Amino acid sequence: MLQNNPILKSLINSLWNTLWSGGIANPLTAIEQITYLLFMKRLDDMETKREGDAAFTGDKYESRFSGTYVPYVDESLYQITDKVSKEEAKKIEESLKEAKKPRPKEELRWSQFRRITPTDKMLEHVRYNVFPFIKTLNGDTSPFTKHMANAVFIIEKPTLLFEAINKIEEIFIEIEKDASEGGHTFQDIQGDVYEMLLSEIAQAGKNGQFRTPRHIIKLMAELVEPQLGHKIADPACGTAGFLLGAYQYILTDLVRKKDKKKLEKDEDGFEIGSFSAVLDEKKKEILDESFYGFDVDITMVRLGLMNLMMHGIDNPKVDYKDSLSKSYNESGQYDIVLANPPFTGKIDKGDINTSLRIESPASELLFLDRISSMLRIGGKAAVIIPEGVLFGSSKAQKQTREIILKDNQLEAVISLPSGAFKPYTGVKTAILVFTKVEEKSKTWHTEKVWFYELESDGYSLDDNRRRLKDFPLPETKAAFDARLKTKIKDRKSHFFVPIDEIQENDLDLSFNRYKEYEYIEQTYDAPKDILAKLIKLENEILKDMEELNSLIG
Structure with missing residues (x-):
């Protein structure tokens, strides 16, 4: 977690202050502009690594920076007036023609343009050459190019760009140090910046929009175990943290199957491997077609696309779409769904997809229905929900629980500690894990539900979220895997509850309803x-x- 590296947090805070003092005060606008710069830097680093790997193995690799580009030219500097002689006019025309000659794309690399002087020339180059290049990086038909079409690079002061570039250089140096010393081998750079800047927004979480902590994402990926070739989705993806978590799990699992000795423990106690050793061209092509995200905020769509590309997914499928609306009609499409949908959103009843069965504008209920329908038979989901959904007595809440219990095998309800989403919110949440069995089932496909109480997630449960020394999340995964083989004697920390008992309790799925309390007589x-x-x-x-x-x- 970002909060646990004070140096990195300080550097990102300094970068935010640099943009703020430079006139970019809107946090989401600042996030976008910073992300563009991070993307330029990360793109250069990734291409350098791929070029090096290709040189080492002898494979052919065509860099994104191979070939030429047509540079931007301010033609107002080459105007020919009546006062200019024919000879001078010819020279001006030749100079303009020379200025417009194609130049090597190598000039568009971060490592090249960051050294351009004076700074006003660097700003002109980044704004009119580098930024248009990254906007069309994946060709005219890609989701990335489509959603970057209206993106604008709004940094206007040369000194501001210069300072921001230097700050980002410092951030990457610290990230590399953190990766080697702290075990953060899968650093979600863009996500960390988003998390840090989001904390600057006074109304953070007002619409249920806040980032899921990385260690919770890891746990959820471990619970559903996505595999190479699975089609994986998040219907409210934000910066695509869940899709990255699934990507990380798949790569680690490939390492596990190939050579367990190359696995090591990360900062949360989960196994992680060296990914470059297992990614050949065929696997990479499969992974590029595996990840799908949707969001109603175009800024989040852009951030999500760049986030996935910064981690090696060259052509991610993240789209600007409301997955609850009439325009979204995918069902039975996905093997894995990972999500933390908005808790407090209210949807316009007139635009709710008529295929959804929940008669309520509450987004947390509608998303559960949507996620269930998105899964293909045998597909699995892990979803974070506010605990009120588990025991609420309204017709819509009961109907939602019925869909999860009938259409799916509800495998687990994992109660999270109330501080898991601080500093954004103290709302008590839970993770639901379920497997799709039948769409619109008339019978109950859940026979029993495993309940588990996670008292600590490995971090302090205050606003600071300091790292603790224990590793409770791998223990949760181990208990989940062993649940069918373990003889459970009581109902204190984890236990099964049969469906008939759940039915007798009005489909209440809250841990506390079934927990066995130990009363000490005073x-x-x-x-x-x-x-x-x-x-x-x-x-x-x-x-x-x-x-x-x-x-x-």
């Missing part, structure tokens, strides 16, 4: 003895007061 002195002690205490107080009074005299 013993008290007899009333006469208590009164005697009080009289003795009172006499001692009176004696002390008389002594004090005599001293005052």
Whole structure:
């Protein structure tokens, strides 16, 4: 977590302050502009690594920076007036023609343009050459190019760009250090910046929009175990953190299957491997077609696209779409769905997709229905929901729970600690894990549900979210895997509840409804003895007061 690296947090905070003082005060606008710069830097680093890998293996690799580009030219500097002689006019025309000649794309690399002087020339090059290049990086028909079409690079001050570039250089140096020393081998750079800047917004989480902590994402990916070739989706993807988590899990699992010795523990106690050793061209092509995200905020769509591309997914499928609206009609399409849909959003009833069965504008209920329908038979989901959904008595809440229990095998309800989403919100949440069995089922496909209480997620449950020394999340995964083989004697920390008992309790799925509480009988002195002690205490107080009074005299 970003909060646990004070140097990185300080650097990102400094970068934010640099943009703020430079006139970019809107946090989401600042996030976008910073992300563009991070993307330029990360793109250069990734291409350098791929070129090096190709040189080492002898494979052919055509860099994104191979070939030429047509540079931007300010033609107002080459105007020919009546006062100019024919000879001078010819020279101006030749100079303009020379300026417009194609130039090597190598000039568009971060490592090249960051050294351009003076700074006004660097700003002109980045704004009119580098930024248009990255906007069309994946060709005219890609989701990335489509959603970047209206993106604008709004940094206008040369000194501001220069300072921002230097700050980003410092950030990447610290990230590399953090990766080697702290075990953060899968650093979500863009996500960390988003998390940090989001905390600057006073109304963060107002519409249920806040980033899911990376360690919770890891746990959820471990629970559903996505595999190479699976089609994976997030219907409210934000910066695509869940899709990245699934990507990380798949790569680690490939390493696990190839050579377990190359696995190591990350900062949360989960296994992680060196990914470059397992990614050949065929696997990479499969992964490029595996990840799908949707969001109703175009800024989030752009951030999500760039985030996935910064981590090696060259052509991600993240789209600007409301997955609850009439325009979204995908069902039975996905093997894995990972999501933390908005908690407090209210949807316009007139635009809710008629295929959804929940008669409510509450987004947390509609998304559960949507996620269930998105899964193909045998597909699996892990979803974060506010705990009120588990025990609410409204018709819509009961109907939602019925869909999850009938259409799916609800495998687990994992109760998260109330501080898991601080500093954004203290809402108590839970993870639902379920597997699709039948669409619009008339019968119950859940036989029993495993309940688990996660008392700590490995971080302090205050706004600071400091890293603790224990590793409870791998323990949760181990308990989940062993749940069918373990003989459970009581209902204290984790246990099964049969469907008939759940039905008797109005489909209540909250952990506390079924938890077995241990009551310790309290013993008290007899009333006469208590009164005697009080009289003795009172006499001692009176004696002390008389002594004090005599001293005052």
